[in-house]
Amino acid sequence: MGHIDPEEYAEMVLTCVERVPRGRVTTYGAIAEVVGARLGGGGPRQVGSIMASYGGPVPWWRVVRADGSLPPSHQDEARQCYLEEGTPRARAGTSTSSGRSGGRP
Numbered sequence: 001m002g003h004i005d006p007e008e009y010a011e012m013v014l015t016c017v018e019r020v021p022r023g024r025v026t027t028y029g030a031i032a033e034v035v036g037a038r039l040g041g042g043g044p045r046q047v048g049s050i051m052a053s054y055g056g057p058v059p060w061w062r063v064v065r066a067d068g069s070l071p072p073s074h075q076d077e078a079r080q081c082y083l084e085e086g087t088p089r090a091r092a093g094t095s096t097s098s099g100r101s102g103g104r105p
Helices: 006-018 028-039 044-054 070-086
Strands: none
Touching: 006 028, 006 044, 044 070
8 A cells, every 4th residue: 555554444444334323334435435545556456455344334235336236145134134224236136236235435
């Protein structure tokens, strides 16, 4: 991430995730755009890395891939969270609906 402070980047990523409303989702790319605009760099893969390392305490299920899917290892747990929050889903809960869900954090 070059001149970007990794701790500041991680903190901002997690703050963005915490701001995604219940019942909504955003993408790794959308978070990367917001954080990158403020800090001058980074991308979806960096956001994914932060989420994999530090995302447990935040609502990680609200961050999905660009196609609305989650990694297969998280689908069951995320599906339960989506049901509890009323998150619109596409076909059998394997991905989120792009209609009312997506957006910037």
